[in-house]
Amino acid sequence: MRREHEVGAVPRRQRGNHREWETGRFLKEFPLYRLVAEDGELVGAPDEVTLPDAEVLRLYRLMVLNRALDERMITLQRQGRIGFYIGSIGEEATVLGSAAAMLETDWIFPCYREHGAALLRGMPLVTFLCDLMGNAGDAMKGRQMPCHEAWRPGCFASISSPISTQIPHAVGAAWAARLKGDAMVALTYFGEGGTSAHDFHTGLNFAAVRKIPVVFVCRNNGWAISVPRERQTGSETIAQKAIAYGMRGERVDGNDLLAVHAATRRARERAAAGEGPTLIECVTYRVEGHSTSDDPRAYRPAELVEPWKKKDPLLRMRRYLGRRGAHDDAADEKIRAEVREELQRALKEAEGFAPKPPVESLFEDVYAAPLPHLREQLAELEEAIAADPRVANPRHSDA
């Protein structure tokens, strides 16, 4: 026998489900949450601000570092000093605002544009740069292409290239924490393109069913390589997808550090209180190409990008702090000079490492201890290098 709650009330005369699609309905239902306007004026309720000025300043400095890092690394890639780079220019407030809203014991499951969050979690800049170079100082031992860092001491998980696979990991870790009685809330990032992938669905579904303490942050930057957001989903907003999963959704101005921080902090508190996960859509924009392997001029008219340059998240925080008397041009110049110096110093240090990790590291960490066939293969490789050193030379045919 069917129970009432399974089917709901069935009207006697079925009229069909002909509700007119109302354009803009979900844009109204999920209004863009903003605390600071583009000119730096506080437009939200002051009691919703979750960051004191000193903390805003600290995060602003990190945003400046993040921007300088991205710009410098794109140059380095063009110079051939690193093989690849993928950054977050224009998306710094989304990344740092959300990461900073979590506790340090909360785990972060990144996509691949959250290097700012890795630095916030204490990954040394030198270690990050060594990852880009895949050299002997690389914590990943030269195994991944650039920008796929992991930083265990900061509870910053390991990055893989397949899209959205990290989402269920965040759910599992938070689930495990709850079983162990830890008050950990997991944060995970993905792009709006990632919401099309199956792991987005399974992750959000698993989390909602069990009210797992996770904050899902979608960096909606408008583009998945060349595919615009409107070719990614028929939904008006990403936030509304939360409704179907049975969780709370929010749409936030992703270029507003304070709004992202406040929304994430609220989501974190709800999760920690057992009220379940939240999907936060941070509306931002990828003002650069997807990565250094991409030239957006092939598919994106420059005039689309122009308005977003005015919405620059760094500029907005600089104006906000200026209005509050917490920052000025002289202090800003000082920060920028410090950041340039820090970057230069770290770069020099990173380039001082041997260009490659030792050859035996190729066979380590496949398993906890090398299996016999891997020991044999290491011996085979060492023998081959000894017989002909060109085996270890990328341009062996020139030799």
Place this chain on the structure above:
Amino acid sequence: MPTMNIIQAVNDALRLEMRRDPDVVVLGEDVGKFGGVFRATQGLYDEFGADRVMDTPLAEGGIVGTAVGMALYGLRPVPEIQFADFIFPAFDQIVNEVAKYRYRSGGQYACPMVIRTPYGGGIRGGHYHSQSPETHFVHTAGLKVVVPSNPYDAKGMLISAIRDPDPVLFFEPKRVYRASKGEVPEGEYEVPIGKARVTREGSALTLVAWGAMWHEADQAAREAEAEGIDCEVVDLRSLQPLDTETLVASVKKTGRAVVVHEAPRTCGFGAELTAILQERCFLHLEAPITRVTGFDTPFPYTLEMEYLPRAPRILKAIREVVTY
């Protein structure tokens, strides 16, 4: 010593490990109150509760994906994939995440888990309840892959797998889930992963098999004995790591080998075994190494007995190899 079938042995291993280590958890479809469609997790929900025996939504990628997070955080998850045929939605998670997590993070993180799944045909299950996908996983660096053939090994190897620091794919031979019975010690014991077992000594040729096909190989060896052919039978048990030493020693002794598996022939694990044996036993070989396998077709429904490399086909190969 109690007599158990493979299901009971698996259940016993899970129960003992969950009692020993509070970090061991079970998750999957229908594994909770119902105890799994094959009853492998029966009673665990009642003993350990819903927090450690978790019914999940119906998504294999989600089961393995959340198990990754659990393992990273310090649990020892034992996800169940209801049938090995349904493991492919989780293939990306297994191949790109589970297998590579330790390596790609430079050893900062580890992802130990045991993915249990019933595999194999002969149960009138058609394409989607019969496949033997072990070779996909042996081909993936970072995974261990084991296939017990009997209750004693099933219990001991599952206990070893749960204690292993690496991710283990644990393929359970569902055709003999209940048919294979034997004495199983009470309490904990380990059967080491990576050790094959010579189950029958002989001098005419070496028969190599694992899981449900070990029973067919053993049957063929008995029938061959009646014809005066003295077969050695090796139950591989562990495909990765592979006990090359035991295999090579046997084939050097007999000079002949027949490899049996129910997965399709092309790129099946038999191809790897054949390559290894010819590399290491070349001067000892008296006949070509021969494979008796499933065919390169999808697994059939009505003609499944013709498809499976059962004892009569193995016996035919044995005769051909010894008279080569």
